[in-house]
Amino acid sequence: MAEFVMPSLGADMTAGTLGRWLVTVGDRVSQGDIIAEVETDKGTIEVEVFTGGVIEALLVGEGEKVPVGTALAEIGEAGTALESASAPVSAPASASASRSRGIMTLGGSGDLDGPMATPAVRRRAHELDVPLQGLSGTGEHGRITREDVEQAAVAEVQAPSGDRVRISPYARRLARQRQIDFTDVQGTGPEGAIAARDLEGAPAKASAESPKKRMQRAIAAAMTRANDEIPHYYVEHAIDMGTALEWLREKNQSLSVNERLVSGVLFLRAVARALRKHPLLNATWQGREVIQGDGSHVGLAVSLRGGGLVAPALRDADQGSLSELMARMTDLVSRARAGAMRSSEMTSATITLTSLGERGVESVTPIIFPPQVAIVGFGAILTRPWVVDDQIVARPIVRVTLGADHRVSNGHQGARFLVALDRFLQEPDKL
Structure with a gap:
């Protein structure tokens, strides 16, 4: 059993x-x-x-x-x-x-x-x-x-106002879920008992906390805890995306509009591959113990249209083709915004990827999602002066910031992770 x-x-x-x-x-x-x-x-x-x-x-x-x-x-x-x-x-x-x-x-x-x-x-x-x-x-x-x-089913219960009313257990449960004071609801069930149908249109309590406020409260609690308890350190690296973007353009020419890849899927795959090479960042901090991750499961920070933020995981993001990963990423973002996430997606990530490039910011310094021990932030890909073969040329550059838990890794190890990430992005055909 x-x-x-x-x-x-x-x-x-x-x-x-x-x-x-x-x-x-x-x-x-x-x-x-x-x-x-x-x-x-x-x-x-x-x-x-x-x-x-x-x-x-x-x-x-x-x-x-x-x-x-x-x-x-x-x-x-x-x-x-x-x-x-x-x-x-x-x-x-x-x-x-x-x-x-x-x-x-x-x-x-x-x-x-x-x-x-x-x-x-x-x-x-x-x-x-x-x-x-x-x-x-x-x-x-x-x-x-x-x-x-x-x-x-129609036993008397005490309403929030203190009055005694007859209401079915199912209707009572609905009233609790919807924050409805059923004292003034007219029952149409046996002996005047309140049935579920009688609650339709009944107003919720004015003091009921909205889902948006509950999410804001949960995020505030998690981020306050992370900021108070996790000794963050940060390392930043600028990556030349010229080779990767040129490869993307050529690759997408052979794909339909719905199948085309975006730079975000390259970021995701590169993070997953770099994570595999640097297992210290592929872990969670549980109490006073480091628990090693069982795969490259990368959380993807998704902003919700109604406000709020979730970071469900793409499990084994280092495996499969880029087209498959792109389809999985698109599906995950859609389900996250529709409120249809799965429990395994909310618990398995050991590192989170957040990208604010579409908002035009140059870089982001993110806070780790506990119990994870690292987070990677990508800024916008911007044209910058860059030295290539002793010549100053215009190149598409992205600034990448790693935030990590100093209890688990140090700046030297974090820097090696970013260098590995850079190398993977210079060979997009091998991702």
């Missing part, structure tokens, strides 16, 4: 909200399958599973915020699930749910460790978002009936 837990999707993340399950009990999953969406201060992240098998239990309900490391689901080995595992079951409503409370989702008329209920009743409980655990059954031998579930 394996546990699927709330992942840490950033050094500053301590808890996350389970936004949506993409699987049900009894589903077979393989390593790498996306099975849930987690809401964080930086957006909604698709979370992959790293163990194949059969979903045996969903331990946390949608809309619940739980600490990092909390078990969200149980995954058993394929072939061990009961035949009735496909019967839908309600996820528990409390974030503190655990096996100690006897949470079970596999079984037919009742499991030894869980409440007795038929598959039809379990299905109805799932539809109404009613947790069976702790529900008293009025049927034979204490079995939970359909009527028990429907009665629990």
Whole structure:
């Protein structure tokens, strides 16, 4: 039995909200399958599973915020699930749910460790978002009936104003997610209970924090921590991009408009290759220990249209063709701006690439994203006077700045990294 837990999707993340399950009990999953969406201060992240098998239990309900490391689901080995595992079951409503409370989702008329209920009743409980655990059954031998579930669905709760109202658990969850005070909402459900449909159009609390503000707060916390805790050092290098740009022009002549390469993909590949040659920069700082990276996974700083910044990783950016890397980079940027990133993309980078060249700045001195130990900033490619064969000529020059963690590397090693980066860009045909 394996546990699927709330992942840490950033050094500053301590808890996350389970936004949506993409699987049900009894589903077979393989390593790498996306099975849930987690809401964080930086957006909604698709979370992959790293163990194949059969979903045996969903331990946390949608809309619940739980600490990092909390078990969200149980995954058993394929072939061990009961035949009735496909019967839908309600996820528990409390974030503190655990096996100690006897949470079970596999079984037919009742499991030894869980409440007795038929598959039809379990299905109805799932539809109404009613947790069976702790529900008293009025049927034979204490079995939970359909009527028990429907009665629990409209139980009275205390509204934010202090009044007692009747509201379904699902509607209550929606109200919490949308920051709605449901005291004045007119219910249309059984006995006047508030249903989910009654919340449509209801105003959110004026004090509710917007996603943009939450992201700004998360970025501020991470960057303040980085500036306070990481002893940065910086080295800068000017690189002649003449050979690389000429190669790009010739290469793009044979490609369609949608397939054409940009200088950014050369930067990305060169950083990944240089990272492979200088493993001290291919690491993370965890507590007081350096953890070596398992590949050249480069974070790509992406500015969001509504404000904010994310830096998802392009894994193994040193591998494959440049055309393949260009397609992956385009896809990653599009998904990042659409809020459709995956958990592995938010946790695996050991170095980040940020480029402000399109904004016209000559150079950038970036702050490291913890727990990474390095970041590379590219400025604009500008025409500069340059000495070639003792002659002053006009050349396209880009200024590259490496910011690194002095606990892990030093200026000499950082300089060697930038020199390696330069050499790779002088031979674009080998990238």
